[in-house]
Structures are given as structure tokens and as C-alpha cells.
Amino acid sequence: MKKLGASCDWDRTRFTMEPKLSEAVIDVFIDLYNKGLIYRGLRMVNWDPQGKTALSDEEVIHKEVQSKLYYINYFMADGSGDFVSIATTRPETILADVAICVNPSDERFKAIVGKKVLVPFLNREIPVIADDYVAMDFGTGCLKVTPAHDVNDYALGQKYNLPVIDILTEEGFLNAEAQDARYIGKDRFAVRKQIAIDLEEAGHILKIEEYKNQVGTSERTGAVIEPRLSLQWWVDMKKFMAKNPQVLDAVMNDEIQFHPAKMKNTYRHWLENIKDWCISRQLWWGQRIPAWYDEKGQFVAVAKTLEEAIQIAQAANGQKPITLHQDEDVLDTWFSSWLWPISVFDGFENPENEDIKHFYPTNDLVTAPEIMFFWVARMIMAGYEWRGEKPFSNVYYTGIVRDKQRRKMSKSLGNSPDPLDLIAQFGADGVRMGMLLCSPAGNDILYDDSQVEQGRNFANKIWNAFRLVKGWEVKPDSEFSAEILAANQLSADWFAGRLYAALLDIEEKYKGYRLSEALMSIYKLIWDDYCAWYLEMVKPAFGDPMNETAFQTTIHFFEELMKLLHPFMPFITEEIWQNIGSRKDGESICIASYPLPSGAAAPDLSRVFETIQQIRNIRNAKGMSPKEALAISIKAKDESLYAPYFFLIQKLANVSNINFVNAQPEGSTLLPVDTDEVFVVLNLVIDAAAEKEKMEKEISYLEGFMKSVDAKLSNEKFVANAKPELVEKERQKRADAETKIAVLKKSLGL
RNA sequence: GGAGGCAUAGCUCAGCUGGUUCAGAGCAUCUGCCUUACAAGCAGAGGGUCCUUGGUUCGAAUCCAUGUGCCUCCA
Incomplete structure (x- = not known):
């Protein structure tokens, strides 16, 4: 940053993990908890088995991969030998199946709704249920319901009160719940391969298709995400937004301006569909969640210190002695970042200090568009929640630097220059x-x-x-x-x-x-x-x-x-x-003081410059040396646009002599300058035919132009509806073109 | 599958409230110059059915719709 010349106040650097800023984070957690905006809940999270942590939706990168779609047969429990087929890309999860679901209006399966089928290998009886959620045209029309390992299945499970069978460990290995000894203790991908073979051998596979699907991967470790049920801390965003509608309004009505403004749409869309924010992370660094549990692991209280937690606990249990331990999890890094505009000026510790009164809200936030949700939106939320005011007035979204193939710069690709x-x-x-x-x-x-x-x-x-x-x-x-x-x-x-x-x-x-x-x-x-x-x-x-x-x-x-x-x-x-x-x-x-505009009236040199360029051009076109001085004559409507500036033409176009004339001098070449004429005597043989052709081309172009202007001017509706000054301009354009054509024609001897 | 965005010169993009913008810039390309600040430069030139098809309008690169293609985010 310093090498790049970033003009920062280097004496006032701060870090979100500093004690003071960490304290603000903990206080905010407690505050939100007391306001009923934070809850602990068993929810489906994006689980990174390699990092052994839950990730927020924003930290999951969806990638398209080539995989296989397995069609698996489930036999009816009535022993009839009939079966239904389901399609899945994750055959190992059948061990956690608790139901089969079909669309209620699907004629093919009406007969089996309410009956039971057997999970292959385990022979567990599971019901066939019916719900609109199932798409009739995807796969076989039958869906296996695995609440522990799929977000949508979890929702179905909740709706129909189905049990939850979790067969995976936090590392992504199968646990005892899988029940089949062949698979317990093995990695999910190894089991996927093995179970496909075993199912095939046991006659449970109908067919296997090649299939392209989207797989979520961890932004940090790259591991494939497993949807997993776990107890996490959440911020209830719907409630939060209901309490702070300005978060959206301020951006939509430009109280906080986004640059470019098109980012507003994306922002609105995200906020209108906002989901609860999972704020707990299973990492070894970060701010520890100020929640306390008893010996049995039961949640007891949210408190800043052990002493306070004990006090709360004992107030509830009649002053019995109690041993508490703090939550092992830490908070999402963005849970400290969203406080930045306030915490950086110690605005939580001392809300009325001079710094924050002076600097808050700041003018501009400069940041990358990809962290609009992670950071920008949440800073705005924090601003309204704790200061009742926007944190900044403008957000400037920079570009993301990519390589020539439009790939993001990344260390792994090695495409980023140092x-x-x-x-x-x-x-x-x-x-x-x-x-x-x-x-x-x-x-x-x-x-x-x-x-x-x-x-x-x-x-x-x-x-x-x-x-x-x-x-x-x-x-x-x-x-x-x-x-x-x-x-x-x-x-x-x-x-x-x-x-x-x-x-x-x-x-x-x-x-x-x-x-x-x-x-x-x-x-x-x-x-x-x-x-x-x-x-x-x-x-x-x-x-x-x-x-x-x-x-x-x-x-x-x-x-x-x-x-x-x-x-x-x-x-x-x-x-x-x-x-x-x-x-x-x-x-x-x-x-130093920034230059102020002073209303200086500038001489109009446009025709002088055009003359100079025309002379340079002809010299260039004719292959003449710039060292060879030329003499020119000018026939101008308004000579005062040239006369005071002869010295410029002489100096910049290497012209030896200039005079005004009324007619084209013998043997000279015409250089049109706007509606004026500049003549230059070139002491060389001119290709008359080529000159003539060039001028004719110019004339036909101008005539075409005039035709289009005429079409406009003869259109009564145009003359009637367009602004008067515009019509006048069109007339002027026409007159100028006419003059130019006349000049060229005369030069051609027409 | 849903949402948002984009499509203009070889490349990267401007073009804000439709009409001096019969389309602009930078880079790249081509031509000529080692002209005493600068060849990492100077002087010029060429290059575009403004993605398709409709619509609104006196008038559309600009507004609306459809299609196509690409990008991003979310399922």
C-alpha cells in the first residue's frame, strides 16, 4: 500500500481482533441476543468437512461438475416384488433415507402413496408420501427423502414429521447410524463408489446416467460442501430488517449512493430475499461466542464473563453451585467487520467521542462488488441498528482485476502479477x-x-x-x-x-x-x-x-x-x-490548493488548428518533408479568425508565407477548412485524377448528408414538434453543407 | 430452475434526461518521420448494418418487447 503511494493515516491503523474492537463484538452479540434477534437453532448448514466448520451461503462456491445419476430400485415392503425407482447423485445417502416422495398429481404413483418401501441393504421400512415439491419430469418422478443431508429434504421432513438420520461425521466419514458395517468409518466418496457397485450386484440399480450438476465447494478449502444439521447461532434477519427498514430504503432513495447505480438492483434483490445469518464458526481463531453451558452441555446463558453467566444461572436455579464452560465456537469474521465504521472510532465504547462525531457517517466507502452482501449491506445494517444513521454516503464499487481470459486473479492459477x-x-x-x-x-x-x-x-x-x-x-x-x-x-x-x-x-x-x-x-x-x-x-x-x-x-x-x-x-x-x-x-x-476554474475567455483557435492539421495532412499524403516550408493563401468569411494567429500556423505547420485571397490562385490545391478555403501551392506534380476523385467523393458524401437534413426539415411534424433551436441548428447544418459543396464544385470547375 | 446485469471499432470501454454525436476515447493496426524535450516519441490514416426481429415516436445506439449469446448472484 505504501509503495503504491496510498495516502492513508498510518498513525491510526486498527485491527478487528484488538481487545477494544473484540469487546464491541461481544457486546453487540449480547445486545442482539437480549433484543431477541439472535437464536440458537438446529439448522441445515453448509458443512466443510475438511475445515470442519459451517460456512455461510456466501462462502460457498457453486461449481459445475460431471457426475453420475444413479437410478436405484426400492422394493415394496409388502413382498410383492414390485419396486419404485429414484434418481440420485449421492447413492451413499440412501442409508439415511426416511421416506419416498412423489407428486400428488402424478398418476403413475397414486397407487403406492401411503404404502411402505424398503431401504436397500438395511430393509428399513419407510413410507411413500406425496408433496407438490417433487417435480414430475425430473429423474423418475420419485424423490428419496434424506432430511439430514439435504436442505429441501430437511424442509420436507419437518413438514411431515419425519425422523432425521445423520450418517456422517464432521470429517465426512460414515458413522454408526449408517448401520451397514461395510461402510461405517469410511469416507463419503469412497462409500459412494462402493455402494454403487454393491447396489449393482444386489440388483438395485436400474441404470446409471452421466449428469452435469452444481456442487457447492468451500471458498476456503475447496472441499465439497455437505449439507449438515447442526446447532448454530443465527441472526434473525427478517426481524432485523423489519426493525431497520432504512437499510433498504436508504439505498433505494439514494441517501446512500451506489456507484455504479445498477448495483442497487442486486442489493434490493438480496435484501428482499434475505435469509438468517449463521454467525458461528468452528475455527480456532476469532472472537469466542459469549454463550455458556453446564456440565451436560445444556445452554444456560449469554453473558460477557463467566461470573455474570454464573450469576444468571444461579438466579434461575435458586443459587445452587454450577460449573459453566463457554461455547467453543467463534463468530464469523464479518460479525466483527460489520461494526467497522463504528468500532474503528470506538463508537461502542464511547458513543459520544469526538472522533466518531466528526467522522461518522463517512463520505465514501471503496470496495469490491463481490463483498456487497458480506460487508457493505451489513455495515449499513449495523449503522442503523446502533447509531440510527447511515455509516457512509457513497459506495464506490471497484472492478475486479482479471486476466485476459477473464479469470479471476488467484494464487492457485498463478496468473496474478506481483x-x-x-x-x-x-x-x-x-x-x-x-x-x-x-x-x-x-x-x-x-x-x-x-x-x-x-x-x-x-x-x-x-x-x-x-x-x-x-x-x-x-x-x-x-x-x-x-x-x-x-x-x-x-x-x-x-x-x-x-x-x-x-x-x-x-x-x-x-x-x-x-x-x-x-x-x-x-x-x-x-x-x-x-x-x-x-x-x-x-x-x-x-x-x-x-x-x-x-x-x-x-x-x-x-x-x-x-x-x-x-x-x-x-x-x-x-x-x-x-x-x-x-x-x-x-x-x-x-x-497545495486545488486549481480553481477561472472564467477565462479563450480565443477560438479551432479553424487555425484545422488549417494546421490540413497542411500537415497534405504534406504527409504527398510524402513531403516537414522541413520544406510552404506558402498558403486563405479565402475566409471571417478573416479575424485567422489573422491574429498567422504566427501559429507558420510555427506549427512550417508555413513561410500567408495571405488572404478572394479566388483560388493558379496551380494551388484546395484544403477545405470548415466553410473556408485554404490554398497551398505544392511545387510538385499533382495527380489531378486522384484529386478530382477525392473531391467528388467528398461532394457526394455532403450531398447525401444534405438530403438527410432536408428530409428532416421538410417533415412538418419535425418542424412543429422539435425544439426551435434544434430546427435552427438543422438549417445551419444544411447551409454549411451547401457552402462546402459550392466550394468543392467551383474548385473542380463545375 | 429463479433473479440481476451486459451485448457499440481488432481489444477494453464512454455515449448521463431520445434530436450538433449521418457514432466517441484509449490501446492495437497501417503510412511517413531518428524534426535538438520526448522513437516509452512526432505527424497522419484506416477501421463500426451501435447482437436479431418487432414496437413506441416526426425522429431510436439511446425507451419498450421478443429471441440469441455472455457474465454474476441465488436455488
């Missing part, structure tokens, strides 16, 4: 610039070296501009001709205007949290407007000095540009800023 290597290779500024330039809010960033290379090139460009400016010899204005002074002043006026427009533009983009676009504007302002145009405009001929005023203005512009760029490229901008003027001790660009 940021320190990148910094060594391209510079911290280059890396920042490259990444920031191509990362609009909420979009993925496809990483490629060429991006940071562009950043480095930009740093290099700035450095070269600095070298140029620092190398100038400066003399008092009195030693320069009035022409040069005026010319430089004009150039400065022009750039001041550009800078002013850019400042407004950049401000707009910041307001809309379009950081990459703001940076792009700065990039172009520096590279195109300042370096390519302005510096070339004021650059003295080789060996010549520069006048004092122009020099100071140029330095001033440079400083302003460095300030604009500083948030994106902190190192080079500080370095240049320190060296471009004299600074006092302790002065730094990062605390």
Missing part, C-alpha cells in the same frame, strides 16, 4: 495510472501489461516536458519584440481557456464518480493540449531565450496540471512540483 514486481518494472505511478485509466466503477479490469506500460509512458512524457521547460533560458520581457510577447500571450490565453473547460469537465466526472474518465480528461489535457499544442506554440526556436512572463505562465500551468494529476500519480507530481518552483520546508503538493 504488484511489487510491476512497480519495479513500470513505477508505482505507472501501475496506478495504467490500472485507474481502464477501470470504470463496477466493471472488471482485464489486466494486461500494456495498460501499465501506457502509465509508464505517460510518466515519461511528463518528465520530458519538465526537462524542456527547465531547459529554457529566460530573459526579461523588455528584450523581446511586441509580436513575440503578444503571440505568447495569445497562446497562454488559449491554454487558460482549455484548462478552465477541463476543470469543469473533470469536476463533473468526479461528481459522478467517473474516476477513469476524469483521469482520461487529465491525460488528454496534459498530453494533447499542454504538450502537443501549448508547449509547441510557445517553444522558442532552438537556442533562443524565452520571455519572463510566458515562462512564468508556462510554469504556473505545469503546476496546476501536476495538482490535477496528483491523486492519480502522487510520486512524479510531487517530484516535479518540488523542483519546478521554490518551496519552503514542509510544503507538499498533496496539501
